[in-house]
Amino acid sequence: MIVNQTQELARIKLQNQLDAAKTQAEKNKLGQFATPTELAKDILKYCIKFLPKDKIRFLDPAFGTGAFYSALLNLFPISEIDEAIGYEIDSHCGQEASQLWNKTRLKLNIADFTTCIPPEFDAAKANLIICNPPYIRHHHLTKYEKLRLQNLTKKITGIKLSKLAGIYCHFLLLSHGWMAKNCLAAWLIPSGFMDVNYGQQIRDYLLTQVTLLRVHSFDPKDMQFKNVLVSSSVVWFRNKIPSDNHQVEFTYSGSLTKPNKSQFISVKALKNVNKWTNISQLNSKINIERQGVKLSELFTIKRGLATGANDFFILTPEQISKYKLPPEFLTPILPSPRYFSVDEIEADALGNPILERQLFLLSCDISKNEIQFQYPSLWEYLQMGIKKGISNRYLCKHRRLWYQQEYRKSSALVCTYMGRQNRLKKTPFRFILNHSQATATNVYLILYPKFELEDIFNKKPNILRKVWQILNQISLDILISEGRVYGGGLHKLEPRELGNVPADKIIEIIPSFKSFAQ
Structure with missing residues (x-):
């Protein structure tokens, strides 16, 4: 039938x-x-x-x-x-x-x-x-x-x-x-x-x-x-x-x-x-079994920090002023990449990023008693978080102090973690040169230079700039091949996946660094 x-x-x-x-x-x-x-x-x-x-x-x-x-x-x-x-x-x-x-x-x-x-x-x-x-x-x-x-x-x-x-x-x-x-x-x-x-x-x-x-x-x-x-x-x-x-x-x-x-x-x-x-x-010209140095041999790559409640812990200058929060517990933090189009972030005299949207991360490492007596305005703000249930969210309640963030120092190089490719945006991934002291959330991957590479960057900013340019010239096919893609064309890179990307061209411009990478 x-x-x-x-x-x-x-x-x-x-x-x-x-x-x-x-x-x-x-x-x-x-x-x-x-x-x-x-x-x-x-x-x-x-x-x-x-x-x-x-x-x-x-x-x-x-x-x-x-x-x-x-x-x-x-x-x-x-x-x-x-x-x-x-x-x-x-x-x-x-x-x-x-x-x-x-x-x-x-x-x-x-x-x-x-x-x-x-x-x-x-x-x-x-x-x-x-x-x-x-x-x-x-x-x-x-x-x-x-x-x-x-x-x-x-x-x-x-x-x-x-x-x-x-x-x-x-x-x-x-x-x-x-x-x-x-x-x-x-x-x-x-x-x-x-x-x-x-x-x-x-x-x-x-x-x-x-x-x-x-x-x-x-x-x-x-x-x-x-x-x-x-x-x-x-x-x-x-x-x-x-x-x-x-x-x-x-x-x-x-x-x-x-x-x-x-x-x-x-x-x-x-x-x-x-x-x-x-x-x-991928294009057939790309060798399936790539050899050579990988980014993970030159950089420690970490996902940016996860606050567990961005709307509470990440604040604008206006919010900081409104709640009278003490500056010693505030760190500049990069906004989501959708809020700025530049790939190079300059800094002001205080190390804050010069961007239209400025944000600061609230993180405190002192006890509740100390906060209550020494920083009453911060204490009041934290009480608001408790009433809203922020302190009972998964990440917060598993910390020693629910209002203390994991530590992610700033880095000169960050990469967007996920995105879509379209007519206006040729690549879903952006390597950003960060001159500020801003840290980053988990929508970014942070590249921390290993061995003496950080010292080289500090002494020779032109080398850092060349490395940044090389990163932005990495074939989109290579990045996509190491990452993963979801329905609707959403591309994503995990730290380990970005670490598998070839870094031979970086080694070429830093000959003295070869021995450290081997």
Whole structure:
């Protein structure tokens, strides 16, 4: 039986009704984001050339209303489908889907896939698994759930996932126990597994325990799901140990059937790179296995400080005057980069940044009793913070003194931590030359020079300026390859990722510094 248009329209109508019945917060918590019809079809179409000759034994561990099952029935006659099994944890969705497909061969289990036991014999296992697993981030999993899932995935694959792994990672590894020999699998998952540290175990699995066939990364600006700021990928693999010379196809942007970019990379090369996004996004001229000095060998790179309550601890001169706050507990701090367009910040005689928007950080290291008797105006201001619940916020209540900030000294070089690329802004990252004594919040990465580099900068400001210019000339492709990208084209760099950026050109202008970097 080929599913007709009427039945697919009924499925879409059901999906819309189910979506409308839940708030966005409920969808986020359950990780329920329906697969678009055309995308489901394209994923199944690509499977055709890799499917085994046997009749199809289909499995979808996160069935929903059955977008993939509908695509399966649309592309294959019923005579070629031996069985079709689905699992759906949402009982309401599962019951409605069961009624929708009750005249087909589907066996839909209303159950949590992660609690179900896979078949013992190969003949009873699936030879085609297609899934868009729940996108539930680790924050929504209890400690018990994380431990249970970790133990299960380790039992089935020998791999213990990080506690930071989302549930989609567990779904992917747990399905290994349901795969027959040579089973074909296609997974629609967040692209983050190619970047983040907790994705390393998934990448290892795809390179060692199965034969990875293709990875398609959608353009981050082309979000596949509404109201979800996450970029998506489709991963195809076969349940077979890869050969030594196996090559994986990486495609990027466009559609699955007509990608904008395509290239093949050997499994051996993939094992030597930390991130996979640079393979599909970067210019082929960039060497995947870059050698030489890295920024982390010249700079200690730290995220700026997190106050836990910027609106309370970061103040304007007008607010400082209004509340009569003592200057000895105030430090200049850079405003968010969106408030200024210059990339070089000059300083006044007091070391404050010369910017239209001037801000100061409140931080005090003396006891409450001392404050109460020596600085009554500061005491009154802190009482306002207590009444507003500032002192009970997570970061504040875990400090020795809730009103004392972590220490981040100023630095001559800072980098914006995240941003978007558009017509007006060619790069999402800006390296800023800071001549002031201002510290920075966690929207910046702070570069502290190592060894004698700081002394060189102090004695030879022209060297500092050249280094700053070199940093701003770093290829955007390189920065993006080390960082990560989210839905909507939001780029982000963590300290360690910025530290991996090549620094050979900096060494070239400081020959005497080579020995310190080695």
